[in-house]
Amino acid sequence: MPDEKGLISIENMFYGALPNRRMGQEVLGKTPGITAEIEAEIVEFCNSWGDCRNLKFRRSLNQFPLDAPGSDGSDMIAVVKVVNAGRDSMGREGTLVRHALILNENDYRQIEFNPFTLEAQGAFLEAWTQACDCRPILVNSRIIPPTDLSEIPRSFFKQIKEYIETVLSGGTIFLFINNHLHTAEDVIYYVFKLLPADFRAQIALTTFAFRRNLEYQIGCYYRQSDTSPDPLKVQFEMSGEKNRAAIDFAAELFDSLENEKYGQAARLLAAPFPAKK
Numbered sequence: 001m002p003d004e005k006g007l008i009s010i011e012n013m014f015y016g017a018l019p020n021r022r023m024g025q026e027v028l029g030k031t032p033g034i035t036a037e038i039e040a041e042i043v044e045f046c047n048s049w050g051d052c053r054n055l056k057f058r059r060s061l062n063q064f065p066l067d068a069p070g071s072d073g074s075d076m077i078a079v080v081k082v083v084n085a086g087r088d089s090m091g092r093e094g095t096l097v098r099h100a101l102i103l104n105e106n107d108y109r110q111i112e113f114n115p116f117t118l119e120a121q122g123a124f125l126e127a128w129t130q131a132c133d134c135r136p137i138l139v140n141s142r143i144i145p146p147t148d149l150s151e152i153p154r155s156f157f158k159q160i161k162e163y164i165e166t167v168l169s170g171g172t173i174f175l176f177i178n179n180h181l182h183t184a185e186d187v188i189y190y191v192f193k194l195l196p197a198d199f200r201a202q203i204a205l206t207t208f209a210f211r212r213n214l215e216y217q218i219g220c221y222y223r224q225s226d227t228s229p230d231p232l233k234v235q236f237e238m239s240g241e242k243n244r245a246a247i248d249f250a251a252e253l254f255d256s257l258e259n260e261k262y263g264q265a266a267r268l269l270a271a272p273f274p275a276k277k
Contacts (some may be wrong), residue, residue, distance in 0.1 A: 005142075006110075008110060009137070009138055010123065010136060011031045011101075013031070013042055013099075014027070014029040014098070015027050015042065015043060015100065016028065016095070016096055017095055017096070018095070019086045025046070031134045031136050033070070037068035037069075038068045038070075038076065040068075041078075042100045042102075045062075046080070048211075052094025053210050054180060054210070057208065057222075058180060059082060059083045060082045060208035061079065062079070062115075063115045063203065064214055065077050065078075065201065070102075075104075076102055076104060078102055079103065079118055080098055080099070081099045082097075101123060101124070101137065109198075109201070112197050112200070113197060113201045116192070121139055149193070150260070150262055152257065160187070160191055161250050162238065163187075163191045164249075165246045166239075167191070167203070167246075168199065168246035168250070169240055169241060171242070172216070174221060175188070176234070176235040177220060177221070177222060177223070183234065185220060192218065194253065196249075196269055197270055203218060204216045204218075205217065206219045206220060206221075209221055249268075249273060249274075252268060253269070
């Protein structure tokens with residue numbers, strides 16, 4: 001839990017192959033609180049990425065609950081930033097490095113289970129060129145600004161409402177793209193922001209991936225298409241049947257948003273969702 005100053009201590013691990021160095025993928029630094037079980041789970045996730053197959057790839061935020069418990073037996077959540085760090089030792093583009101943040105579920109609740117907030121607060125490494133002496137990262141939960149629901153464009157409401165209903169019903173949302181588009185990532189950002197806070201703790205998401213390497217519920221995937229004449233085209237796919245609880249929740253939420261009752265919408269998002277699994 002946060003200390004009296006509101007500081008949350010986050011364990012972290014740095015994994016990859018550094019640019020311009022002859023080396024394979026390896027753990028380049030980790031904090032003492034990373035157990036062997038957690039390290040193995042993170043390494044398995046990192047290795048599933050393989051090579052960078054899109055030179056326009058910038059970075060990806062990934063969140064998923066861990067099977068391995070923390071050192072105190074508590075439930076843990078991983079937030080992993082994957083970055084294109086440039087050329088490897090052979091001069092090839094696309095060296096991937098990963099910085100994994102490991103958070104106790106109760107601590108992460110103070111940040112509303114939001115990986116975008118962690119990135120905005122500067123929790124991830126900024127230099128990707130050398131091995132690190134990792135130390136626990138401190139984030140002050142008291143200075144994190146409240147969620148701004150007014151920033152969500154009204155033009156997205158209809159589309160996002162469908163996605164909210166799908167995810168809350170236990171379904172999935174896939175965005176297939178041919179390039180790394182800001183618009184596709186914005187959709188994920190807004191959808192995640194409008195899910196009930198506690199529901200987010202169980203969601204596995206990626207803002208960009210080259211293949212489906214986890215059971216993501218929300219994901220943006222690179223898929224080079226030979227049939228699409230437009231390289232910027234985004235294809236949206238949903239799976240799963242919607243249930244009444246999810247439909248009713250989305251109706252109440254978007255009624256509040258459309259009438260600019262943002263405080264009412266925020267209270268709805270902070271309450272437990274009745275169909276949480």
